[in-house]
Amino acid sequence: MAVKVFLDEKDIPRQWYNLAADLPTPLQPPLGPDGKPISPDMLAPVFPMNLIEQEVSQERWIDIPEGILDILYRWRPSPLYRAKYLEEALDTPARIYYKNEGVSPPGSHKPNTAVAQAWYNKQFGIKRLTTETGAGQWGSALAFACALLDLECKVFMVRISFDQKPFRRLMMETWGANCIPSPSPETQAGRAILEKMPDTPGSLGIAISEAIEAAVTDPSGQTRYSLGSVLNHVMLHQTIIGLEAKKQLAKVGEKKVDVVIGCAGGGSNFAGLAFPFVADKIAGANIRIIPVEPTSCPTMTRAPFAYDHGDTAKMTPLLPMHSLGHGFVPPPIHAGGLRYHGLAPLVSQAIVEGLLEPLALNQLECYEAALLWARTEGYISAPETSHALAATIRQAKQAKEEGKERVILMNWSGHGLMDLTGYQAYLEGRLEDFPLPEDMLQNSLAAIKDLPKPSMAKSGKW
Amino acid sequence: MAVKVFLDEKDIPRQWYNLAADLPTPLQPPLGPDGKPISPDMLAPVFPMNLIEQEVSQERWIDIPEGILDILYRWRPSPLYRAKYLEEALDTPARIYYKNEGVSPPGSHKPNTAVAQAWYNKQFGIKRLTTETGAGQWGSALAFACALLDLECKVFMVRISFDQKPFRRLMMETWGANCIPSPSPETQAGRAILEKMPDTPGSLGIAISEAIEAAVTDPSGQTRYSLGSVLNHVMLHQTIIGLEAKKQLAKVGEKKVDVVIGCAGGGSNFAGLAFPFVADKIAGANIRIIPVEPTSCPTMTRAPFAYDHGDTAKMTPLLPMHSLGHGFVPPPIHAGGLRYHGLAPLVSQAIVEGLLEPLALNQLECYEAALLWARTEGYISAPETSHALAATIRQAKQAKEEGKERVILMNWSGHGLMDLTGYQAYLEGRLEDFPLPEDMLQNSLAAIKDLPKPSMAKSGKW
Numbered sequence: 001m002a003v004k005v006f007l008d009e010k011d012i013p014r015q016w017y018n019l020a021a022d023l024p025t026p027l028q029p030p031l032g033p034d035g036k037p038i039s040p041d042m043l044a045p046v047f048p049m050n051l052i053e054q055e056v057s058q059e060r061w062i063d064i065p066e067g068i069l070d071i072l073y074r075w076r077p078s079p080l081y082r083a084k085y086l087e088e089a090l091d092t093p094a095r096i097y098y099k100n101e102g103v104s105p106p107g108s109h110k111p112n113t114a115v116a117q118a119w120y121n122k123q124f125g126i127k128r129l130t131t132e133t134g135a136g137q138w139g140s141a142l143a144f145a146c147a148l149l150d151l152e153c154k155v156f157m158v159r160i161s162f163d164q165k166p167f168r169r170l171m172m173e174t175w176g177a178n179c180i181p182s183p184s185p186e187t188q189a190g191r192a193i194l195e196k197m198p199d200t201p202g203s204l205g206i207a208i209s210e211a212i213e214a215a216v217t218d219p220s221g222q223t224r225y226s227l228g229s230v231l232n233h234v235m236l237h238q239t240i241i242g243l244e245a246k247k248q249l250a251k252v253g254e255k256k257v258d259v260v261i262g263c264a265g266g267g268s269n270f271a272g273l274a275f276p277f278v279a280d281k282i283a284g285a286n287i288r289i290i291p292v293e294p295t296s297c298p299t300m301t302r303a304p305f306a307y308d309h310g311d312t313a314k315m316t317p318l319l320p321m322h323s324l325g326h327g328f329v330p331p332p333i334h335a336g337g338l339r340y341h342g343l344a345p346l347v348s349q350a351i352v353e354g355l356l357e358p359l360a361l362n363q364l365e366c367y368e369a370a371l372l373w374a375r376t377e378g379y380i381s382a383p384e385t386s387h388a389l390a391a392t393i394r395q396a397k398q399a400k401e402e403g404k405e406r407v408i409l410m411n412w413s414g415h416g417l418m419d420l421t422g423y424q425a426y427l428e429g430r431l432e433d434f435p436l437p438e439d440m441l442q443n444s445l446a447a448i449k450d451l452p453k454p455s456m457a458k459s460g461k462w
Numbered sequence: 463m464a465v466k467v468f469l470d471e472k473d474i475p476r477q478w479y480n481l482a483a484d485l486p487t488p489l490q491p492p493l494g495p496d497g498k499p500i501s502p503d504m505l506a507p508v509f510p511m512n513l514i515e516q517e518v519s520q521e522r523w524i525d526i527p528e529g530i531l532d533i534l535y536r537w538r539p540s541p542l543y544r545a546k547y548l549e550e551a552l553d554t555p556a557r558i559y560y561k562n563e564g565v566s567p568p569g570s571h572k573p574n575t576a577v578a579q580a581w582y583n584k585q586f587g588i589k590r591l592t593t594e595t596g597a598g599q600w601g602s603a604l605a606f607a608c609a610l611l612d613l614e615c616k617v618f619m620v621r622i623s624f625d626q627k628p629f630r631r632l633m634m635e636t637w638g639a640n641c642i643p644s645p646s647p648e649t650q651a652g653r654a655i656l657e658k659m660p661d662t663p664g665s666l667g668i669a670i671s672e673a674i675e676a677a678v679t680d681p682s683g684q685t686r687y688s689l690g691s692v693l694n695h696v697m698l699h700q701t702i703i704g705l706e707a708k709k710q711l712a713k714v715g716e717k718k719v720d721v722v723i724g725c726a727g728g729g730s731n732f733a734g735l736a737f738p739f740v741a742d743k744i745a746g747a748n749i750r751i752i753p754v755e756p757t758s759c760p761t762m763t764r765a766p767f768a769y770d771h772g773d774t775a776k777m778t779p780l781l782p783m784h785s786l787g788h789g790f791v792p793p794p795i796h797a798g799g800l801r802y803h804g805l806a807p808l809v810s811q812a813i814v815e816g817l818l819e820p821l822a823l824n825q826l827e828c829y830e831a832a833l834l835w836a837r838t839e840g841y842i843s844a845p846e847t848s849h850a851l852a853a854t855i856r857q858a859k860q861a862k863e864e865g866k867e868r869v870i871l872m873n874w875s876g877h878g879l880m881d882l883t884g885y886q887a888y889l890e891g892r893l894e895d896f897p898l899p900e901d902m903l904q905n906s907l908a909a910i911k912d913l914p915k916p917s918m919a920k921s922g923k924w
Contacts, residue, residue, distance in 0.1 A: 002471045002472070002535075003471060003536060004471065008464070009465060009466065073464075073466070074465060074839065074841075075840075085610075105836075105841045105842065147836065147837040147840075148547075148837070148838070148840060166882075167879070167880075167882050170882035170883070170885055170886050171882065173885070173889055174833065174842055174882065174885045174889070175837060176837060371636065375610070375638060376610075377536065378536045378567040378609075380567065380633065380636055417569070417880065418629075420628075420632035420633065423632055423635070423636045424635070
């Protein structure tokens, strides 16, 4: 039994899969400040038109340009692993497979869309990208992509992360990006905040505002903004993960997957693995698809499907999604990438359609799973990824209790080598669980209760 | 043209290659304090007998136990990469291939021998391993191996690294190892130093002394010491790298390699890639084999082939090797793994035999190469590995000047994600070159001039 299943570069998927084409109910449109659907050209100052076309596309399959594949070959197709050492430790009849997205140079799944976005921007004549980053996984992925495509890259990094995670910043700078702490004196938004709160630790909301401002105010018109999750085209670019997995499973004779698992913050690594299997489920396959989130930021399990802004500063359009409210400040858990108040509209709507079974887990269970993983499979996982591990272990144990075979497919979205302080806190017994109190949830949701509501007519199928 | 050449697990090499069997002149023996060759049983308190047998073996091929292969499958066979993006950037007619040893869970080639050593110790009934670590690459590899084999692991980490590199320590602890700063109050050697110099930053020499003492003084007799480089059995375990590379090159139709390149501190990653090609060279193949070191620690290019201790405290036997003197303190360059005063006896003797062409490079050229690599191939390299990159780029440029095809094979021995402060210093213009001044070299060599000299009769072949 092979531990790793490789796929030849010549067999890499040549099209991305667009779930929007198959959702039983059409995706709800984003709304502008006036409550009316926004048109593609309203996004043109922020994104290049070729990506906007992908954002609104209803095509089921979209060709991956050769120029993008040529860059992805540095690490793609990523290996599919059989987690046989974990299986042995759990003595489970389940067969556990995982995609190893940690093999990319920045160490996560994020470059799958970073490369695609940078490439499309370059095709459109753009010279410079701006973005924000919190913990730094996305910022380093975009820095990497821009280095390979010879684009300038400016990353607004939340100040507290900038100060506490110097290695992430150094990764970005090694790839030639300009990484500055946010809020910064470089933008009007940043200056306004600094004037009022010179010692603020910053926030993702502020950093998004600065990155968008820096893009749209460049008088040359050659700068655009790039987002690492949430949007439809980001989910699209990530589907290469699940499409590769299907080919790899077929290669080792697995005809049917029973459970698909991924962690979900904005939703992109989950969607990347899961959407091709969601298509199977829509077509009638019997398959459980489980996005996993922290109990401290229970967007999928306790928040409504609503219209809300993507950022705290309300600069983005209203998106139809599960949201804890744009003012939500999650408790201080270590999985920074899972601390987002919203969720990709495509993932959100798949939840509403009953296609997914979201699960919320406490961080102690997740670190326990990550430690077992490190001491069996060997790899040190990102704190976000540990949520998928814990859910996988639950499934494997259940299979044992039931004495049933079960094929589990999981996304190992990234390594944790830049995020070891969470492990330290866990090993020293300093970590706590922070399930979100009901009153905090209600307070946060109050901010969005007067916003428009999505009209979500169920299709006949569900 | 494929970027990555994979090898199926079923095709993994099943024997290690032992260069000692083919060296034109037999390897010189290690000497005890009395100047006489030491016998295998004198090493028994330090190493298990099965590894001592490998240390002195003259067999050309040694079987790799299935139990070891079963662990290595987590990342082996490692991919062979064609560095086509670098080739394009250099516009060279050279074809550059590299083994990606960064895919192992600890991120370097070190686990190849860590796993083997832990496995043989376990077979021998040992429950606990001790070792020392400087920058932390070796300590984390042994911690990883011990976690998988359920052995206790104690790592004496040079205090200044312990304080400055908390992430490396956290990696070891995540894998369950006990990592303590050296000098420590746990050993007689450590206590003696602390009494005299309570604020000492520590040194590798002190840490080795402590690790050996902790092993040999365990009254249960179930503790042994483990070394990550220099020794014959370490070189042996690493040859799986070069043996895999040969199969992978054959797979893509490369019939002949012209140049083999690896960085060399103690010599293990270099030996791992190169020794199977040294065998070809001994058999008559026309091939250049280049170990690369820093000009600040010019063991191969400016130090004599001599008998010297492996550690500063003179606890180890005398080994026949190129040595700058056991008291040598190298200038503060960032490639911590290349700051060793000695060099593996097997590599040393291959130099004396004229089989290798050592090269010394300045660190600025190496960081420049690493930056070009990060922005073309995409991966961020360990500072040690950057020496191999710079030598490779020199060869590729020369091929261009000469307008000749050339097949270059390099060992990409590890990623640099835990070593980004060197990149920071380089990017900020704070790095300097430190070629070793002649008077410092002579001062250091004075300490070994009265030790026995190896009798090195050249064979008829060389």
